[in-house]
Amino acid sequence: MTIDATMVGRSYAAAESYQVGREKIREFAAAIGDPNPAYTGADAVAPPTFAFMLGSRALEQLLNDEELGLRLDRIVHGAQKFSYTRPIKAGDDIAATATITTVRKAGDVEVIMYETALTTVDGEPIATSTSTISHNRGES
Amino acid sequence: MIEVGTELPALTVTFRREDLVRYAGASGDFNPIHWSDRMAAALGLPGVIAHGMLTMASAVRVVTDWISDPADLLEYGVRFTKPVVVPDDDKGVNVTFSAKVDKVTDGKAEIDITAVAGEEKVLGRARAVVRVR
Secondary structure, three states, rough: HHHHHHHOHHHHHHOOEEEEHHHHHHHHHHOOOOHHHHHHHOOOOOOOOOOHHHHHHHHHHHHHOOOOOOOOHHHHEEEEEEEHHHHHHHOOEEEEEEEOOOEEEEEOOOEEEEEEEEEEEOOOEEEEEEEEEEEEOOOO | OOOOOEEEEEEEEEEHHHHHHHHHHHHHHHHHHHHHHHHHOOOOOOOOOOOOHHHHHHHHHHHHHOOOOOHHHEEEEEEEEEOOOOOOOOHHHHEEEEEEEEEEEEEEEEEEEEEOOOOOEEEEEEEEEEOOO
16 A cells, blocks of 8 residues: 555556537636637637646546555645647547656655546547646655 | 747736635546645645646646637646645635746747746746747
C-alpha cells in the first residue's frame, strides 16, 4: 500500500470512452466563465482545459489501484501541461490512457507525474496531458 | 504581426465559493479541499482553495481572447505554486492575469502568463505556445 519508482510505467486505460456533447462543452465554458463564441453553437469546440476532464476516468483507475493506496482527499495538483493536436469538439468519442512517468518521495509526500494520452476511439491523436500531483500520506 | 514583447490585454476574474461549486459540478472534480473548510484544514491548507484547473482555465483566456481561433493553441502548461484561497463571503477573491510574447520562431509564438491574487503570484512557469498565421 505505497507507491515507489517500480510503479513507473504502469498504465491505466479508462474503462469507457468519453462521448463529448455540445451541452457539456457549454456547461464547462459557463463554469469557467468564458463567453468565447467558439465554445457555443453548432461547430463548438471545447475550451483548452476541458482535455483534463477526459483523462479523469483514466485517473480514477490509477486511484483505484490498491497497490498504490492513493486517496483523492490527500492529493494536491502541482503542475499541468497540455500538447494539443486539434481542439476537442462535440461528437468526439475519446479514449484516455494514463501512464505513471515519475515517482519522487519527500517524507510523507509523494510527487507523482503521469501522462495521459487522449485519442479518438479510432486512434486519431487529440492531445497529451502531463500532470504532477502531490499525495500526502501523513496522518493528520 | 506578433512581436516579442507584445503585451496581451489583461483580465481580472473573481472566484467565489459558488464558482467552485459550479466548476466542481461541471468538471466532476469533487475533491473536498475545494468546498470543505474542515477537509482543507486537514490537509494543512489555509482554507478552501480554487481548483488549479479553474485558475488554469481562466489564465489561458488571456491568450484565447487574443488569438482569433482557439485551434491555434498548441501547448499550454502551468505550475500551481500558491493556492488561491477563496473566502466564504460574497466578495470572493480577485485574480488578475496578464501575458507577454516571449519568443517568436518558425510560425510559433511563446507567451508567458502571469497570475496574481492579492500580492502573490499563484502560477509559475505559465506558458502557452500558439501558431502564428
